[in-house]
Amino acid sequence: MKTVCRLCPHECELESGQTGFCNARTNVDGSIKCTNYGRLTSIALDPIEKKPLLHFYPGKNILSVGSYGCNLRCPFCQNYSISMAKAETAYVSPEKLIDTAESLIDTHNNIGIAFTYNEPLISYEYVLDCCTLAHDKGLKTVLVTNGMILEKPLLNLLPYVDAMNIDLKGFSQSFYSWIDGDFETVKNTIAASVKHCHVEITTLIIPGKNDSECDMNSEAQWIASLNTEIPLHITRFFPRYKLRNTAATPVEKIYSLCDTAKRYLKHVYPGNC
Numbered sequence: 001m002k003t004v005c006r007l008c009p010h011e012c013e014l015e016s017g018q019t020g021f022c023n024a025r026t027n028v029d030g031s032i033k034c035t036n037y038g039r040l041t042s043i044a045l046d047p048i049e050k051k052p053l054l055h056f057y058p059g060k061n062i063l064s065v066g067s068y069g070c071n072l073r074c075p076f077c078q079n080y081s082i083s084m085a086k087a088e089t090a091y092v093s094p095e096k097l098i099d100t101a102e103s104l105i106d107t108h109n110n111i112g113i114a115f116t117y118n119e120p121l122i123s124y125e126y127v128l129d130c131c132t133l134a135h136d137k138g139l140k141t142v143l144v145t146n147g148m149i150l151e152k153p154l155l156n157l158l159p160y161v162d163a164m165n166i167d168l169k170g171f172s173q174s175f176y177s178w179i180d181g182d183f184e185t186v187k188n189t190i191a192a193s194v195k196h197c198h199v200e201i202t203t204l205i206i207p208g209k210n211d212s213e214c215d216m217n218s219e220a221q222w223i224a225s226l227n228t229e230i231p232l233h234i235t236r237f238f239p240r241y242k243l244r245n246t247a248a249t250p251v252e253k254i255y256s257l258c259d260t261a262k263r264y265l266k267h268v269y270p271g272n273c
Helices: 094-103 120-136 151-160 173-178 183-193 213-226 251-261
Strands: 025-028 031-034 042-047 061-066 110-115 140-145 163-167 198-205 232-236 268-271
Touching (some): 094 110, 094 120, 120 140, 151 183, 163 183, 173 183, 183 198, 183 213, 198 251, 213 232, 232 251, 251 268
Parallel strands (some): 061 110, 110 140, 140 163, 163 198, 198 232
Antiparallel strands (some): 025 031, 042 061
16 A cells, blocks of 8 residues: 655655655655664764854854755755765664764854755654754754755744755746756745744855846845845855766856845855855
């Protein structure tokens, strides 16, 4: 019998033993299980600005962890070795992760835990368990996410999240169709999240794909309709993964798009320039 995963808009219908589009959620005896639960591929103490978050505890560090899998298929993925494959992992329980984060508070200026590197929300159960424990200990929790999550699980998680950097990868469904995503879902995630926690947005500019002034004008206007204080990071693409033959984004294009966004938003930052 097939079981439907209700975490993201793909809503994969899975036979028993079958794994979904994200490569991390599996039908186990009729129930959808997070099969990358606690399976970490990466762990590092990063500056909070690296997420990037520039308006959330600047100057602090945050323990950053990632697993494997993703529910998008971006041909420009910067972390494809872990997001697109089951990389080597080590199991870290929520309790162990919280203990590690606590041990770094005084000695390494740590404020909490960031879930990043791959798409954290496909590890929903693990992230929820860790965030709940972290809040009980007074630690801050951060998500770096593509925003591809349905409303019900998102609203269940948001009370335990302090900050998010959400990738708004383009500003049209045609762009999201290119990466197997859903534009409206991502917009809904952003709109819901800004009501509950600190949010910053990142848009990676890819030549010939999402680099028009018209698209950035529409994007910035929409973000401003939520709150003109939301920081927007407009970042430069470099050849990666399946787009190795695409030229890097011209620096002048990044600054031009920043000028466009600044017509509507108070905090706009060029990235990787």
